Amino acid sequence: MSDIQNVECITEGKTGVLVFKDKLTKKGPGSKNKVPFYNPTMELNRDLSILVNQWLVNNNEKTMHILDGLAASGIRGIRLANELEGDFDVTINDWSEDAYALIKKNLERCGLKNVVASNRNLNTLLSEERFHYIDVDPFGSPVYFIDSAIRGIYNNGIIACTATDTATLCGVYPKVCLRRYGVQSFHSPIMHEIGLRILLGFICREAAKYDKGIEPLVCYSTDHYFRAYIQVKNGISYANESVDNLKRINSKELFFSSKQTTEIGPLWLGKIQNKNIIEEVRTLLSGKQLNTKNILWGFLDLLEEEADASAFFYTTDDLASLLKISPPKMEYIFEKLKEKGYDASRTHFSPTGFKTNASRDEIETMFKHQK
Ligand SMILES: C[S@@+](CC[C@H](N)C(=O)[O-])C[C@H]1O[C@@H](n2cnc3c(N)ncnc32)[C@H](O)[C@@H]1O
Numbered sequence: 001m002s003d004i005q006n007v008e009c010i011t012e013g014k015t016g017v018l019v020f021k022d023k024l025t026k027k028g029p030g031s032k033n034k035v036p037f038y039n040p041t042m043e044l045n046r047d048l049s050i051l052v053n054q055w056l057v058n059n060n061e062k063t064m065h066i067l068d069g070l071a072a073s074g075i076r077g078i079r080l081a082n083e084l085e086g087d088f089d090v091t092i093n094d095w096s097e098d099a100y101a102l103i104k105k106n107l108e109r110c111g112l113k114n115v116v117a118s119n120r121n122l123n124t125l126l127s128e129e130r131f132h133y134i135d136v137d138p139f140g141s142p143v144y145f146i147d148s149a150i151r152g153i154y155n156n157g158i159i160a161c162t163a164t165d166t167a168t169l170c171g172v173y174p175k176v177c178l179r180r181y182g183v184q185s186f187h188s189p190i191m192h193e194i195g196l197r198i199l200l201g202f203i204c205r206e207a208a209k210y211d212k213g214i215e216p217l218v219c220y221s222t223d224h225y226f227r228a229y230i231q232v233k234n235g236i237s238y239a240n241e242s243v244d245n246l247k248r249i250n251s252k253e254l255f256f257s258s259k260q261t262t263e264i265g266p267l268w269l270g271k272i273q274n275k276n277i278i279e280e281v282r283t284l285l286s287g288k289q290l291n292t293k294n295i296l297w298g299f300l301d302l303l304e305e306e307a308d309a310s311a312f313f314y315t316t317d318d319l320a321s322l323l324k325i326s327p328p329k330m331e332y333i334f335e336k337l338k339e340k341g342y343d344a345s346r347t348h349f350s351p352t353g354f355k356t357n358a359s360r361d362e363i364e365t366m367f368k369h370q371k
Contacts, residue, residue, distance in 0.1 A: 004101055012043050013050060014289045015082045017075045018106050036072040036099035037139075042162075044292040044299075045227055046076050049135060049160060050083050051281045051288065051296075052218065052229050056133055056158055057086035058284075064088040065154075067131040069122045069145065070138050072096075074103035077135075081115035083288065093118040093125055126152030136161040141168070142199075143180050146206045155234040158217065159203070163226040169195030186251060186264040189318045192221040192349045197311070199226055200268035204242050213238025218281065219272040220303060220348055245270030255314055255322075255360055275307035302348045309345045309355035316352045319367060328370040330354065336366045 007018040019038035057064050066088055068077030077092030092103050092115060100119035107117055118125065126134070126148035134153055136145045142161040149159045163169060168176045171187030171194070178184060181202045186194055200216055207214050212232050219228040248265035282300040285293055320327035330346075333354055337344035342358040356363070 004105055007102070007105075010038070010040070012046060012075065012291065013079050013083050015075075015079045015110075017073060017078055018102065018109065019073045019075070020102075036074075036094070036096060036102045038073045038075060041224075042137075044295060045137075045162065045225070046079060047288075047290040047292045047296060048218070048227075048281075049076060050079060050290065051284050052158065052160065053080055053088075053133055054084055054086075054284050054288070055277065055281050057084055057088050060132070062087070064132040065130070066090045066133045066135075067125075067152075068092045068135050068137075069125070069149070070094060070136060071103060072099050074099070074106050074117070076137065077103075077115065078106050078110060078112070081112045082110060088114065090115040091118050091129075091131070092116070093120055093122060095119065095121050123148040130154050132157040134159050138162070139164065141165040141180055143202065146203055147209075150203075150207045150210055150212060150232060153232045156231060158229055158231055160227070160229045161199075161203075163199055163228075164224060166195065166221075166224055166226065169198050169226060171195075183266060184248075184262070184264050186262060188251070188254065189315050190254065190312055190349065190353075192226075193312060193347075194264065194267065196221050196226050196228070196272060197267040197269065199228060200230070200270075200272065201246050201266050203228070203230060204246060204268055205266075207232055208239045208243050211236045211239045213240075213242035215242075215274065216268070216270070216272045217274045217277045218300075218303060220299075242270070254312065255319065255363075269311050271307065273303050273307035275304055278304045278307060299348065302346060306345045306347045306355055309343065309347070310357060313347045313349060313353040313355045314363060315350050316354070319363070323364060323367055325367060325370075327352070328367060332370055333366065 006021050008021050009016045009018055071077050071092045071094045074092045077090050081090040103117040130152050132154050134149045136142045142163050153159055170191035171185040174185050181198050183198045204214050212234050215231040217229045245268055246266040247269045248263055251260045251262040278300055316327040334344050337356050342356050344356045347353040347355050
């Protein structure tokens, strides 16, 4: 049993939570050795889950059963219990005895009524109980929990999962990706978008086994993790519609790799954001006390901007280096594309990235004629 005395209180949102004093402060995915683990760099990730859950509770008339499935200190679940308004309850689960002890201590301090601690293997719990929201926030890959989450989610419920096996999803370890996700990955300037689409494709296939379809609501990649909020819809027609979004692509189709001919996939090539829901989630920001409020505002804005854009993007620096010219300013690209009537949007995947329906030839001409 951990020394439950060796803790300090940190505050996220409007909730004080006890975490162990040796908590990590560096950026990164974290390590399995720190149990119960707390990663301060995941605050934005947790803040967004407050907003998505508030949206879920606001849009349902019955009691929403919410599960923080891999809870560690319990910070996400305790925050959800304390910071959401409306009709809901929260189960906070972790199989570690140390984590369970800390979660219970945190719950005693908070005095919240609508929340329980649980000390089970998440896969067992999800074989026996169902929830409207399931949060899967593992060390590394979420693949080991997706099958159970699909079985344990109510119709139209939301599964939120984090993946910190970024290198694998980004094509650094193709064999691992093939084993883990059943997908041929690809290391390239657009690896973060491919990685996210690998993850979504995997979840889609896991759901389809049970005649369920998926709708990605808010999905993104950051420097050290991927995160996906996915609504699950029961029924063969939803499952069929979803699998229609699974495709393989050839690297020849991607702008930077004319010589390579690798088959990539299967990838989810459907939408990765729901624009309306992003707008609604963003309006909830003003009613919440969140430390990352300003960053989240800009971030949701960016996700909304690219919500309707096609898959994959160009980057000014990679294209310029292929053409052996200096990269044009982003403003120049947007001005020219819009002048010619093309769609153009920024992308959260890269600060020098842009999405457009203009042809490669049109884009090259713009690059070559920049002033
Ligand atoms: C990355 S930590 C969770 C961090 C937490 N969600 C947060 O926001 O701070 C992953 C946790 O999953 C727990 N875990 C791993 N496998 C599990 C399983 N099969 N069932 C339940 N808990 C598990 C570990 O004990 C660990 O505390």
